[in-house]
Amino acid sequence: xxxxxxxxxxxxxxxxxxxxxxxxxxxxxxxxxxxxxxxxxxxxxxxxxxxxxxxxxxxxxxxxxxxxxxxxxxxxxxxxxxxxxxxxxxxxxxxxxxxxxxxxxxxxxxxxxxxxxxxxxxxxxxxxxxxxxxxxxxxxxxxxxxxxxxxxxxxxxxxxxxxxxxxxxxxxxxxxxxxxxxxxxxxxxxxxxxxxxxxxxxxxxxxxxxxxxxxxxxxxxxxxxxxxxxxxxxxxxxxxxxxxxxxxxxxxxxxxxxxxxxxxxxxxxxxxxxxx
Numbered sequence: 001x002x003x004x005x006x007x008x009x010x011x012x013x014x015x016x017x018x019x020x021x022x023x024x025x026x027x028x029x030x031x032x033x034x035x036x037x038x039x040x041x042x043x044x045x046x047x048x049x050x051x052x053x054x055x056x057x058x059x060x061x062x063x064x065x066x067x068x069x070x071x072x073x074x075x076x077x078x079x080x081x082x083x084x085x086x087x088x089x090x091x092x093x094x095x096x097x098x099x100x101x102x103x104x105x106x107x108x109x110x111x112x113x114x115x116x117x118x119x120x121x122x123x124x125x126x127x128x129x130x131x132x133x134x135x136x137x138x139x140x141x142x143x144x145x146x147x148x149x150x151x152x153x154x155x156x157x158x159x160x161x162x163x164x165x166x167x168x169x170x171x172x173x174x175x176x177x178x179x180x181x182x183x184x185x186x187x188x189x190x191x192x193x194x195x196x197x198x199x200x201x202x203x204x205x206x207x208x209x210x211x212x213x214x215x216x217x218x219x220x221x222x223x224x225x226x227x228x229x230x231x232x233x234x235x236x237x238x239x240x241x242x243x244x245x246x247x248x249x250x251x252x253x254x255x256x257x258x259x260x261x262x263x264x265x266x267x268x269x270x271x272x273x274x275x276x
Contacts, residue, residue, distance in 0.1 A: 007167045009140050009193050011186045018189065030195075033188050037199045040184045041207075048207055051162040051178035055134045055208070056215045058160055059094070063132035065212070066124060067097040068150045070114030072194040073138040073164075073201060074099030075106055080205040086234075088218040089226030089263060095209060098123050100146040113146065120150025131158040136208070138163070140197035142170020142181070151175035164204050166197040180204060225264040238264045246271055 015021075015029055055065060067077030078097035085092045100119065101110025113119070124135070135154040137147040142165030152175045154161050163176035166183055173179035182204065184196045213219060218226045223244075229235050235255070241264045242254040249257065249271075261267040 013190045040182050041203050044182045047180040052211045058134045065095045065134045068120050069138035070100035070144050070146050072198045076201050086228045088213045117145040117149025120146045121153035134160045136162040140166045140193035142167045142172045
C-alpha cells in the first residue's frame with residue numbers, strides 16, 4: 001500500500017535532537033533556515049504580481065480586500081489589515097482580516113474553528129461581502145477547511161480570489177484565481193508553521209498591501225503622505241516630510257501647516273495652492 005505524500009510543511013525537520021543543542025547552535029540553525037525564506041518568496045513574484053494587479057482593479061472599482069485564515073495565518077492577515085489605516089490613512093473597511101473562531105481567536109486558540117468549511121462565508125456575509133470585493137485565503141498547509149470553503153464560496157459568487165500557501169499544488173490553489181505558493185522546506189521544529197511559513201506569509205502580505213497602497217496613490221515619492229498623525233512620533237515624521245517638500249518652511253511653520261490640514265498631502269497641496 002502506497003504511503004500518502006507528506007506535505008512539505010509537515011515533513012520532518014532537517015535537524016534532530018534539538019533539546020541537546022546549545023543556545024548558540026539553536027539560534028544559528030534557526031537563522032540558517034530563515035535565510036531560505038526571502039529567496040523562496042522571490043521565485044513567487046510573478047504569482048504575487050498577478051494578484052496585485054487584479055486587486056488594484058478591484059479596489060479602484062469600489063471593492064474591498066478581505067483576508068481569511070486560521071491560527072497564525074489568520075492573525076497575520078488581521079495584523080496586515082489593521083496597519084493599513086494608520087499607515088496610509090485608508091478607511092478601516094478597505095482591507096479587512098478575519099480569523100476562524102472570531103476575534104477571541106486572535107489571542108487564544110479556538111479549538112476546531114478551522115475545521116468548518118461553511119463558517120468563513122458566513123463570517124464574510126456579516127461584512128456584506130459582494131462581487132466587487134477581493135478575497136485572499138491564507139493557509140500554510142493550503143488545505144484548511146475554513147479557508148478552502150471560503151474561497152470556493154467566493155468563486156461561486158463571482159469574486160476575484162487569491163491564496164497564499166507553503167505547499168506545492170495546495171488545495172486552496174485550486175480554489176483561487178491567483179494562487180501563490182512559496183515552498184520553504186521543513187520547519188526547524190517539525191510542523192511548526194509559525195516559523196518559516198509564517199515569515200513567508202508576512203513577507204507576501206507586506207508586498208501585496210504595500211504595492212496596493214502605492215498603486216492607489218497613498219504614497220508620494222517614498223513617503224506615507226496619508227498616514228494618521230496619531231502620536232508625537234508621527235507628527236514629527238509628518239512635519240519633516242512637509243519640510244522636505246517645502247524647503248522654505250522651518251519646523252514650527254511646517255508643523256502648524258500639518259496640524260491645520262491633517263495630513264502631509266493636504267498640507268503640501270494647500271501651501272502650493274496659496275502660492276499660485
